[in-house]
Amino acid sequence: MTDVLEMADVTVVRGGHRLLDGVHWSVSEGERWIVLGPNGAGKTTLLQVAAANLFPTSGTVSVLGERLGQVDVFELRPRIGFASAALADRLPRGEKVRDVVLTASYAIVGRWRERYDAPDTERADQLLKQLGMADFADRTFGTLSEGERKRVQIARALMTDPELLLLDEPAAGLDLGAREDLVRRLGELAKDPYSPVLVLVTHHVEEIPVGFTHVLMLREGKVVAAGPLAETLTAENLSETFGLPLTVSQEAGRWVARASG
Numbered sequence: 001m002t003d004v005l006e007m008a009d010v011t012v013v014r015g016g017h018r019l020l021d022g023v024h025w026s027v028s029e030g031e032r033w034i035v036l037g038p039n040g041a042g043k044t045t046l047l048q049v050a051a052a053n054l055f056p057t058s059g060t061v062s063v064l065g066e067r068l069g070q071v072d073v074f075e076l077r078p079r080i081g082f083a084s085a086a087l088a089d090r091l092p093r094g095e096k097v098r099d100v101v102l103t104a105s106y107a108i109v110g111r112w113r114e115r116y117d118a119p120d121t122e123r124a125d126q127l128l129k130q131l132g133m134a135d136f137a138d139r140t141f142g143t144l145s146e147g148e149r150k151r152v153q154i155a156r157a158l159m160t161d162p163e164l165l166l167l168d169e170p171a172a173g174l175d176l177g178a179r180e181d182l183v184r185r186l187g188e189l190a191k192d193p194y195s196p197v198l199v200l201v202t203h204h205v206e207e208i209p210v211g212f213t214h215v216l217m218l219r220e221g222k223v224v225a226a227g228p229l230a231e232t233l234t235a236e237n238l239s240e241t242f243g244l245p246l247t248v249s250q251e252a253g254r255w256v257a258r259a260s261g
């Protein structure tokens with residue numbers, strides 16, 4: 001199996017703080033990863049490095065076979081799909097939903113004078129359909145609910161047919177129904193063999209979709225544990241990651257955690 005992502009001894013220092021501290025991480029073709037950890041653990045920083053948006057202070061990073069520092073990141077970035085709250089904030093509220101997806105082709109937010117061919121529009125519509133948003137294509141982004149916006153962002157992130165898809169807390173801020181809907185859709189994406197390699201950041205084990213295969217657990221910039229979900233997401237590792245005694249169980253492929261005792 002080829003390596004999609006390879007980090008060796010990656011450290012990121014900002015303002016005297018070690019946001020990431022000696023991270024080793026290897027992601028291979030076909031894997032679906034969860035990055036789990038408490039607030040401030042460094043999850044977003046890790047994703048920024050994986051997205052080739054942030055260069056580490058030390059250590060080496062290879063993404064899709066290209067070594068950061070030796071590759072033109074403007075050629076690499078279109079091969080990586082990315083969705084985060086920070087990116088969503090930049091999407092114009094008055095933009096048509098179809099255009100929010102379409103403009104990803106040019107890595108821009110907000111349609112202007114660029115030209116799109118019919119296959120681009122067809123792909124945007126197909127992705128909106130896949131995410132259950134076909135009926136919303138002509139609405140403006142600002143009129144959507146939070147859950148609907150999240151689904152549009154995932155469609156947008158898939159527009160360039162990326163080889164790696166990075167999702168930073170896609171279920172944050174959703175009510176129970178919208179969260180379950182999104183987790184189910186991410187589960188469908190996970191089981192599709194044509195999907196890109198997936199990396200999903202979350203604080204909550206309840207948000208791990210069925211079909212995800214691996215977990216990297218992060219605390220204070222350090223990897224607590226990383227490996228296949230079934231053997232890595234233990235009560236011991238979870239307690240160490242979140243800094244309190246926790247129990248964890250699995251039911252029908254979904255995970256539940258609570259404070260023990």
Ligand SMILES: Nc1ncnc2c1ncn2[C@@H]1O[C@H](COP(=O)(O)OP(=O)(O)OP(=O)(O)O)[C@@H](O)[C@H]1O
Binds near residue numbers: 014043045203
């Ligand atoms: N430029 C910076 N200078 C100093 N510290 C920073 C800087 N950027 C981020 N941090 C700190 O680095 C830590 C890790 O941040 P990061 O956003 O990666 O964590 P996270 O795990 O994604 O957190 P959350 O779950 O709350 O989103 C935080 O404590 C944050 O305050």
